[in-house]
Amino acid sequence: MKTQNPVTRANRIYTRDLLLAMGAYTVILIVAVSWVNILPQEDPLRYIIILTPVVPLIIALLVFMRWLRSVDEFERKLNFEAFGFSLATTGIITLTLGFLERAGFPDTPLMLVPMLMIFMWGLGLVLARKRYQ
Amino acid sequence: MNNRLRVLRAEHQWSQGELADRLGVSRQTINALETGKYDPSLVLAFKIAHLFDMKIEEVFQPTDEELK
Numbered sequence: 073m074k075t076q077n078p079v080t081r082a083n084r085i086y087t088r089d090l091l092l093a094m095g096a097y098t099v100i101l102i103v104a105v106s107w108v109n110i111l112p113q114e115d116p117l118r119y120i121i122i123l124t125p126v127v128p129l130i131i132a133l134l135v136f137m138r139w140l141r142s143v144d145e146f147e148r149k150l151n152f153e154a155f156g157f158s159l160a161t162t163g164i165i166t167l168t169l170g171f172l173e174r175a176g177f178p179d180t181p182l183m184l185v186p187m188l189m190i191f192m193w194g195l196g197l198v199l200a201r202k203r204y205q
Numbered sequence: 206m207n208n209r210l211r212v213l214r215a216e217h218q219w220s221q222g223e224l225a226d227r228l229g230v231s232r233q234t235i236n237a238l239e240t241g242k243y244d245p246s247l248v249l250a251f252k253i254a255h256l257f258d259m260k261i262e263e264v265f266q267p268t269d270e271e272l273k
Binding site: 077078079080143144145146147149201203204205 | 225226229230231233234236237238240242243245246249
């Protein structure tokens with residue numbers, strides 16, 4: 073019987089588990105936001121409820137870390153370069169926005185920072201793959 | 206680093222995917238190795254040499270520049 077390539081298997085498990093975690097995140101987020109909206113402003117339970125979507129995000133992080141340890145050395149190298157690119161570009165962009173805000177530019181929501189990091193990581197991966205083709 | 210991976214693979218009539226499966230790496234890794242754009246770790250280099258039943262220096266040859 074042909075044994076499955078460990079990288080292919082790791083990718084398959086990663087996709088499945090990440091989709092499950094992000095699916096749970098979406099459901100929990102919708103429920104949490106709806107619930108918080110109907111609770112009175114002074115209810116301390118609001119803080120606990122609004123933080124519940126962080127749990128599936130932590131699970132997604134663990135799934136990602138497991139995937140990164142399972143893939144081969146070349147894929148890890150590509151991701152390392154992409155993380156460096158993401159860290160540097162996100163740092164420069166957020167710093168630039170910070171300077172602009174000092175001059176009166178509208179405030180940028182902090183929640184956009186992780187999205188920017190993920191976008192730049194993806195872009196960094198595309199650029200790294202192109203370089204090694 | 207120069208290597209004979211593409212030639213050795215052709216001699217065994219393996220596709221990049223087949224070689225990747227035998228080494229437990231991705232096809233992209235094989236492509237990067239064959240084009241000389243990625244130098245493998247010592248462990249992977251030994252694994253490749255072992256798969257072709259060769260010595261590591263028969264598969265991988267450092268350039269003069271790398272030996273300086």
